[in-house]
Every structure is written in C-alpha cells, then in structure tokens.
Amino acid sequence: MVKVKLFATLAQIARKRMVEVEATTASELLEKLSQIYGEEFRKELEGGMIFLVNGINIEHLDGLNTPLKDGDTVSIFPPIGGG
Amino acid sequence: MVEGKAEKPVYIYINGDNVEIRDASHVWGKLVSETEDTLRKEVGVDRARIACIGPAGENLSLIAAVMNDKARAAGRCGVGAVMGSKNLKAVVVVGSKGAPTPADREKFMQVVREKVNKLRNDPVAGGGAPKYGTAVLVNIINENGLYPHRNFQTSVFAHAYDQSGEAMAAKYLVRNKPCFACPIGCARVNKLFYLKEEVEGPEYETVWAFGSDLGINDLHTIILANHLCNELGFDTISAGTTLACAMELFEKGYIKPEELGDEPPLRFGNTEVPIYYLPKMAFRQGFGAKMADGSYRLAESYGHPELSMSAKKLELPAYDPRVAQGLGLQYATCNRGGDHIKGYMISPEILGYPRKFDPQDDSEGKIEMVKEFQETTALVDAMGLCIFTMFGLWIEDYKDLLNAFFGWDLSVEDCLRIGERIWNLERAFNIKAGLTKADDTLPKRLLEEAVPEGPHKGSVCRLEKTLPVYYKLRGWNEDGTIPESKLSELGLEWYK
Numbered sequence: 001m002v003k004v005k006l007f008a009t010l011a012q013i014a015r016k017r018m019v020e021v022e023a024t025t026a027s028e029l030l031e032k033l034s035q036i037y038g039e040e041f042r043k044e045l046e047g048g049m050i051f052l053v054n055g056i057n058i059e060h061l062d063g064l065n066t067p068l069k070d071g072d073t074v075s076i077f078p079p080i081g082g083g
Numbered sequence: 084m085v086e087g088k089a090e091k092p093v094y095i096y097i098n099g100d101n102v103e104i105r106d107a108s109h110v111w112g113k114l115v116s117e118t119e120d121t122l123r124k125e126v127g128v129d130r131a132r133i134a135c136i137g138p139a140g141e142n143l144s145l146i147a148a149v150m151n152d153k154a155r156a157a158g159r160c161g162v163g164a165v166m167g168s169k170n171l172k173a174v175v176v177v178g179s180k181g182a183p184t185p186a187d188r189e190k191f192m193q194v195v196r197e198k199v200n201k202l203r204n205d206p207v208a209g210g211g212a213p214k215y216g217t218a219v220l221v222n223i224i225n226e227n228g229l230y231p232h233r234n235f236q237t238s239v240f241a242h243a244y245d246q247s248g249e250a251m252a253a254k255y256l257v258r259n260k261p262c263f264a265c266p267i268g269c270a271r272v273n274k275l276f277y278l279k280e281e282v283e284g285p286e287y288e289t290v291w292a293f294g295s296d297l298g299i300n301d302l303h304t305i306i307l308a309n310h311l312c313n314e315l316g317f318d319t320i321s322a323g324t325t326l327a328c329a330m331e332l333f334e335k336g337y338i339k340p341e342e343l344g345d346e347p348p349l350r351f352g353n354t355e356v357p358i359y360y361l362p363k364m365a366f367r368q369g370f371g372a373k374m375a376d377g378s379y380r381l382a383e384s385y386g387h388p389e390l391s392m393s394a395k396k397l398e399l400p401a402y403d404p405r406v407a408q409g410l411g412l413q414y415a416t417c418n419r420g421g422d423h424i425k426g427y428m429i430s431p432e433i434l435g436y437p438r439k440f441d442p443q444d445d446s447e448g449k450i451e452m453v454k455e456f457q458e459t460t461a462l463v464d465a466m467g468l469c470i471f472t473m474f475g476l477w478i479e480d481y482k483d484l485l486n487a488f489f490g491w492d493l494s495v496e497d498c499l500r501i502g503e504r505i506w507n508l509e510r511a512f513n514i515k516a517g518l519t520k521a522d523d524t525l526p527k528r529l530l531e532e533a534v535p536e537g538p539h540k541g542s543v544c545r546l547e548k549t550l551p552v553y554y555k556l557r558g559w560n561e562d563g564t565i566p567e568s569k570l571s572e573l574g575l576e577w578y579k
C-alpha cells in the first residue's frame with residue numbers, strides 16, 4: 001500500500017487528507033484516485049499538480065512512470081504559490 | 084526625503100501640494116491602529132492613507148517596521164527605527180492629483196486587461212492564492228523537507244498541517260482582503276471569537292516564524308502574535324525568529340533561568356513566549372530589552388552569534404537553504420541581507436515557476452536563474468507592482484506593460500538590464516558602506532551541519548561552490564567587488 005496525502009483543493013474534493021492506495025507507478029496511482037474521487041478530482045489534476053514521492057518531486061525522478069512501492073508516501077498538491 | 088530630527092514627536096501631513104509638520108505627542112506611545120484612527124479623524128479625510136510606526140519604532144528597535152493600512156508592513160531591515168530616530172510618528176497623505184497618464188491610454192488599458200486576465204486564469208494567482216492565502220505554502224514546504232523548525236535545528240515539523248492555509252481557512256478565516264486594486268487578493272482576515280475586531284493575517288512567513296520555528300503548532304497563538312506585531316510595529320519574521328534564537332540560547336544553557344526570574348521560560352513550544360515578550364520587546368522592558376534589536380545582537384551578547392539564523396544580520400525567512408541551493412545563494416547575496424523576496428528561488432526550485440529546477444541542483448544554469456530572478460524582481464519592485472504577480476507573469480509581460488505605458492520599445496534584454504543596474508547600484512552602495520565578500524555568507528549551521536531528517540537528510544548549503552560562479556556570471560571580481568568596466572557598462576560610473 002502507498003500512503004497518499006492530499007492537500008488544498010484536492011483534499012477538499014476528496015473530503016479526505018489521507019488515503020491508502022495500491023499502485024506501482026505514479027500514473028497508475030493518479031488513475032485510481034480519479035476513479036475513486038470522480039470527474040471533479042480528475043479535472044483538478046488536469047489543471048496541473050505537484051507530485052512528491054517521499055518528499056522528492058517526480059519531475060526529478062521518472063515523471064509519471066516513477067515506480068512506487070509498498071510503504072512509500074506520496075504527497076499531491078494543486079499548483080500553489082505564496083511567500 | 085526626510086532629513087534631520089524633530090525636537091518632539093511629529094507627523095507629516097501632505098494634502099496635494101500642501102505639506103505640514105504637525106504635533107504628534109498625543110499619539111506617541113500609541114498602537115498602530117489607534118494612531119491611524121486618531122490621525123485620520125484629525126485630518127478629517129476618510130480616504131487619507133497613513134504610514135506610521137508603533138512603539139517598537141519609537142523605541143528604536145532594529146527590527147521595527149513601518150506600517151500602513153494598519154496591517155500591511157514595510158517590515159524588513161528595521162526601517163521603523165529610522166522614523167523613530169527622527170521623532171516621526173506618521174506620514175498622512177491625501178492625494179488630489181490623478182494617476183499619471185499613459186502614452187497611449189487605449190493601448191495601455193488593453194495590455195493591462197490582457198495581463199489581468201492572464202493572472203485571473205492562472206492556477207496560482209487566480210486559484211490557490213486567493214483561496215488559501217500565502218500559508219498554503221506550509222504543507223508543500225514541509226513535505227519537501229525545508230520548513231525550518233526550532234531555529235533551523237531541523238527542517239521538518241510534524242504538526243505543520245495545524246498551521247497551514249487549509250487549516251486557517253477551516254478554523255478562523257472570515258474573508259479575503261485584497262490590497263488596493265489587486266486582482267489576486269491573497270490577504271486574509273481572521274476572527275478570534277473573543278476579540279471585538281477582526282484581525283488581518285497572518286501570512287506564510289509569520290505562521291512559520293511564530294509556529295514551526297518556535298516549535299509551536301497552535302494557530303490561535305500565531306494569529307495573536309501576528310496581530311501584536313502589527314499593533315506594536317514589528318517585522319514578524321525578525322521578531323519571531325529572534326524568539327527562536329532566544330529559545331535555543333536558553334535550551335543550550337547560555338541564557339540562565341535566573342536571568343528571566345518570573346518571566347516565562349524560553350522553552351521551545353511555550354505559547355506564552357510570543358504573547359508575553361513582544362510588548363516587552365517593543366517597550367524595552369525586562370528580558371524583552373535584550374531581544375529588542377533582533378537575533379544577531381542577542382546571540383552576540385551571549386558570545387554565540389552563530390546561533391542567529393541571519394545573513395548580514397537580517398533574520399532568514401521560512402525555507403531551509405540546505406535544501407534549496409539557489410535560495411541559499413539568494414540569501415547570501417541579497418543586498419539587504421537574509422531575504423527571500425528579492426529573488427524568490429522557491430518558485431523555480433519547489434513550485435515550478437517560471438520553470439522547474441531540482442532544489443539540490445547547484446549547476447551554472449541554476450545560478451543563472453538566481454541572477455535572472457534577482458533582475459526581474461528588481462524591475463517589478465521598481466514598477467511598484469506586487470511580486471506575487473510573478474506567479475502568473477514574467478519578464479515579457481512586464482516589458483509589454485512598460486512599453487505600453489511609456490510608449491517605449493524595450494526588449495526583454497533591456498528590461499533585465501534595468502534590473503541588473505538596480506542590483507549593481509545597491510551592491511555598490513553596500514561596498515561603500517563597508518560590506519565585503521565575507522558578508523556574503525550564511526550561519527555556520529547551514530553550511531556545515533547537515534539536515535538531520537526528511538527527504539534531503541544529510542545535505543548542507545553548498546555556497547562555497549555557487550558563490551564564485553555567481554560572481555563570475557555577474558561580471559564581478561573574485562573578491563566580490565564590481566570592476567569599473569562593469570559599472571560603466573551599466574552607466575553607473577558616476578557612483579564612486
């Protein structure tokens with residue numbers, strides 16, 4: 001199981017901040033989440049996102065093909081700014 | 084330009100072309116909101132705008148801010164003490180002339196509409212920022228492992244969520260309050276049920292400075308501490324992190340419990356600390372007097388300046404530079420000291436704007452990005468725009484705005500050149516004031532002690548690698564001075 005932490009609008013749509021999902025890649029995980037949380041969630045992801053595996057952005061790993069394994073923590077954010 | 088010093092407290096009243104220096108004895112010692120209300124009533128013009136200092140500035144605290152609209156601050160570098168040193172409590176302005184006229188009004192308004200639309204449709208500027216405010220950053224910075232905790236002893240905080248923008252929206256938020264004419268509207272108005280009035284803020288930096296950095300997860304305390312800073316006229320980053328430094332000095336036994344007597348123990352996590360000590364700092368009473376001039380003076384007075392998390396004696400903001408190498412370079416080279424907003428590398432290193440960089444990347448490409456960010460920000464600042472527009476706009480957009488307003492034909496390179504000129508002029512000023520390469524540095528902890536946990540465990544800020552490359556890219560000498568040829572290239576040969 002992969003531990004998934006959702007933030008901001010994504011947590012709001014899912015009505016959950018944390019969920020456990022079985023998935024072997026980042027893209028498979030996103031597909032599963034969209035199935036569970038529906039069209040609104042999928043749309044929100046399409047607007048862009050920040051996807052971390054154990055605190056490292058998948059852009060610096062293998063993108064959506066980044067492999068996931070049992071016990072990994074994934075954090076997903078919509079596009080965010082501030083400062 | 085305000086020169087000299089008044090004999091007794093005064094304020095300056097500007098109404099159109101009319102300028103008066105008026106007595107301010109009756110508001111000296113007063114909090115910021117009362118000062119604003121009193122002076123606005125006194126001049127009898129509701130739309131008068133006021134910049135003033137609170138007790139912190141009057142008592143020449145080196146971390147005092149200049150406040151305007153009650154809760155907005157020109158916070159950093161102790162500018163409040165400059166007003167205090169002149170006995171100048173406030174500047175009250177009533178404008179009577181219109182805004183300057185663009186070269187081609189129609190064209191300018193068309194470009195403005197285009198850029199405002201771009202901001203409105205931007206997922207950050209038009210979405211996340213107004214919805215959750217700047218504190219939406221708390222979770223993402225913490226998950227990336229660079230949310231400093233307990234005076235930068237570590238950079239992950241287990242209870243970060245409790246103080247995040249999401250938690251604030253759920254628990255205390257009443258509404259947004261955009262600054263004048265802003266299409267983004269990130270600012271927050273919160274309500275604590277027992278206070279008659281609503282309070283503004285806190286922003287992300289403040290949440291961190293009074294939260295994670297003090298080991299406090301309680302958002303209620305943070306909101307109150309922010310409100311106290313606004314009323315007393317303190318820079319929230321410097322005030323919070325000075326307390327964090329004091330807590331580490333106390334934890335390590337350098338500040339002895341006997342010294343505090345009956346005042347609250349400076350333990351990490353003690354929520355009484357900010358609420359009790361902020362007023363004491365502003366009025367220089369009790370142990371507050373020791374902390375009134377910021378963390379560097381405090382730590383130095385105990386013989387441990389290395390425990391002040393500052394650069395050029397200005398307290399560092401809410402991101403650990405051991406994780407974001409570009410930001411570490413920005414902290415060390417920023418002309419006004421340890422500051423994030425003059426080159427907000429978190430944007431490319433963590434958030435992905437204008438393009439994504441690996442935070443640990445310390446190659447020349449990253450260092451070029453630091454330079455470009457510093458240049459662009461200097462331009463945006465000089466235009467008088469909010470730097471949060473930089474989440475949706477970039478140098479081409481600012482070029483379009485400038486060209487449309489002035490009827491110019493600047494290129495992107497010309498615009499970057501304007502920023503570069505500003506950056507170099509500031510640097511030249513600092514050099515004249517006695518700063519050297521030795522000041523372009525960070526606290527020893529961040530250069531030598533590895534991050535103890537999180538995704539970037541084991542990392543330090545690799546300034547020894549990035550700084551020489553940065554000097555080279557800037558066309559400066561190895562010792563950080565600016566060659567005369569560079570000054571003349573920028574048209575700054577007159578500045579000696």
Ligand code: SF4
Nearest residue numbers: 262265267268269469
């Ligand atoms: S001007 Fe800047 S700080 Fe003020 S509300 Fe707009 S985006 Fe926020």
